[in-house]
Amino acid sequence: MTVPRSGFGALLHAWRDRLSPADAGFTVAAGRRAPGLRREELAQLAGLSVDYVLRLEQGRAKNPSAQVVGALARALQLSRAERDRLYRSAGLLPPQDGTINTHVPPGVQRLVARLGDVPIGVFAADWTLVWWNPLWSALIGDPTMVPAGERNLARAIFGNGAAHAAMRPVRSERDEDAFAASIVADLKDAVSRYPEDARLDDLVRDLRGASGAFAHHWATATAAQHTTDRKTILHPEIGEIELDCDVLIVPGADLRMVTYTAATGSSDAGKLDLLRVTGGRTATEPSAR
Template identity: 85%
Template sequence: MASSRSGFGALLHAWRDRLSPADAGFTVTAGRRAPGLRREELAQLAGLSVDYVLRLEQGRAKNPSAQVVGALARALQLSRAERDQLYRSAGLLPPQDGTISFHVPPGIQRLAARLGDVPIGVFAADWTLVWWNTTWSALHGDPTTVPAAERNLARALFGTGIDRAALRPFRSEHGEDAFVAAIVADLKDAVSRYPADTGLDRLVRHLREASDVFAHHWATSTAAQHTTDRKTIRHPDIGDIVLDCDVLIVPGADLRMVAYTAAAGSSDAEKLEFLRVTGDRTATARP
């Protein structure tokens, strides 16, 4: 087991040195000597403390959880094979086929990181938020204030916990009923494709018991597709901001990339730029 932990730390260090800061969404300044990510940058991306990342690299931190390993794999933009290697080096089984994947391919992370002026959130098939940029945090609030297991859009819409409390008020151009129906239909489709996923089963059972609205849509909804929507989001600092919302499906990864934009020159584009520049500077990007 000691050699396994040592191997885990060596992999972290090697893959941290390999990743370009620009590809991770950081501005590269003149005189930078680190060949890849600094330790504090990896900690920020993974939502961990710098001290914990240091102890992991040195083999002093024992038995990282699957959640921690998954966050590090996403932050390091690992391929699926590399992700599985990182899990095994931590003494953990990699995520199994037939269950929902929270892996975000490196190319998708690079693409989203280079669109920093656009709020972007990446969701898994069960609508768990698995990646976001700082502009998303400025618009919707910092996701790290919500426990990782509860960063789920369906929980926020239909639940009663901290995830719902963190959801900022919004209106959909198509109406709330159409929006929630589409989310429920997505979950029904996910259940049909991932029947062995116990986490998804627990989520659906919880929401059916916690929300009469969810239970009604679960019993009556038919197939529904997300279309381009226009949403009005009530921001605590700038008031209402009206944005086009597009949901882009990532082929082969079963991910949903949600992006918000406004027409150039519009007052809403000015508000979005204000948020990008002066928004919640304490917010973190990417779990």
């Protein structure tokens, strides 16, 4: 028996059918029948289980959280108006003006998906990771292994939770204390622009209580945006990789696109090529199923 779809589920299914797998970063095999994303592909992009996506589409799962709806909106590459419609169909208020925007415009998502030879992570103004491509996962580690609420660079640096435990060793060309201070200064800049954002307020309060280093930098740093750096990442399979780390601001969206690149022909570029082929796995490591 076919289960009738709810308004929310019907929107999910229609927008899933509309999105090109190539625009979402998937390789399209010959003879593929699905007109858009498969259900398991949407689940992978949104960090949800396939069964939960199925139940949402069929209307058997009720009252998805704002975090789930936001993840689905980003995965489906919705416009802002479509995102707001999805929130309302779930019985939720869309994100309000004056709060940090975690919506990634479709054009930015397509850009990240198509620049497959460059590790790219997209961060909100509070340094929450909201989008990434496969090479980012291979270099930095799979973000889906960290709970969505913990995927934050400041929590990785100063916290003591899952993000900190999952963070791979990274050495900045600058003094490490200066790098940490620059992230705090960037957060102070975000606070000045989003004084009513409750999530940002919770982040700062949590880290001031959990980390003496964060509290010190918060008391002494001057608000300023974080910029470029040169970093050495210790990868568990490839070893040390020295890369230029650039931070590109997306105008109008207040997002940060963080990219890692190496000079063409260098040994570090060769290591990135190896990561692109292997996905960061050794030849003997089994693929995820």
